[in-house]
Amino acid sequence: MGLVSAREMLLKARKEGYAVGQFNINNLEWTKAILTAAEEAKSPVILGVSEGAARYMTGFDTVVGMVNGMLKNLNITVPVAIHLDHGSFEGAKAAIEAGFSSVMFDGSHYPIDENVEKTTEIVEYAHSRGISVEAEVGAIGGEEDGVVGSGEVADPQECKRIADLGVDILAAGIGNIHGKYPDNWPGLRFDVLKEVQDVTGGMPLVLHGGTGIPGDMIQEAIGLGVSKINVNTECQLVFAAATRQYVEEGKDLVGKGFDPRKLLAPGAKAIVQTVKEKMELFGSVNKA
Numbered sequence: 001m002g003l004v005s006a007r008e009m010l011l012k013a014r015k016e017g018y019a020v021g022q023f024n025i026n027n028l029e030w031t032k033a034i035l036t037a038a039e040e041a042k043s044p045v046i047l048g049v050s051e052g053a054a055r056y057m058t059g060f061d062t063v064v065g066m067v068n069g070m071l072k073n074l075n076i077t078v079p080v081a082i083h084l085d086h087g088s089f090e091g092a093k094a095a096i097e098a099g100f101s102s103v104m105f106d107g108s109h110y111p112i113d114e115n116v117e118k119t120t121e122i123v124e125y126a127h128s129r130g131i132s133v134e135a136e137v138g139a140i141g142g143e144e145d146g147v148v149g150s151g152e153v154a155d156p157q158e159c160k161r162i163a164d165l166g167v168d169i170l171a172a173g174i175g176n177i178h179g180k181y182p183d184n185w186p187g188l189r190f191d192v193l194k195e196v197q198d199v200t201g202g203m204p205l206v207l208h209g210g211t212g213i214p215g216d217m218i219q220e221a222i223g224l225g226v227s228k229i230n231v232n233t234e235c236q237l238v239f240a241a242a243t244r245q246y247v248e249e250g251k252d253l254v255g256k257g258f259d260p261r262k263l264l265a266p267g268a269k270a271i272v273q274t275v276k277e278k279m280e281l282f283g284s285v286n287k288a
């Protein structure tokens, strides 16, 4: 199956009460591991690509070419979307031009009127090409320069304004943050999530910062309309830990253990395992 927009897979998830995972990719190993996990779990999947990760992989064209090649060579049958994560206005257009099947335009740092104006233009641009759009209200916090900011909480009325522009998916800050959560994190604002769900009338909602959110909170969020959950840091952590163990056990010094295909294999295996566990938690297994 070729790439699909995220719209249909998320409307199905919303209707049936589960969430599809967005797992961010960084390179070939990441992409292969996530697609392998999705195929084995018979789960739809969204490959998230930040503009920084796209630059690291040399650009949007390389990402699209690599993913399309893998869909064919790995005989992937489950629905797969390539989705720009936290895209800028220009970045969203460029990703669409290169063949992304879904984009997030993150205008949450603009005043609301400017967010509305720019989101409107991206929706027109994307929808005329069959591409789905995620918009954001209330910036998702996270760790920057060692300072952990608590996530913003979105204003439900602003969420309604953005949802009414015809976006397919809406990310609303509800106290969630990217990266690891601090010990004193007060948890997700389910009261706000419920209000956002009420005013957006059944639109699939997105939970960013999926790493480290306890399973019971994840399930409660899905019950309140979250249909897409983004996970990035957790795959990085398990990859790094497995690679560290391989090196600390001196395996790179035995025979051809230094061969990158061997050196990176434990990390890739750890990503497959983590992605499958998340798919189980999100309820998307066997939903392809």
Ligand code: 13P
Binding pocket: 024, 048, 085, 086, 177, 178, 179, 180, 207, 208, 209, 210, 211, 230, 231, 232, 233, 234
């Ligand atoms: P984490 O890195 O906290 O899992 O967040 C991922 C994310 O929300 C990407 O948009």
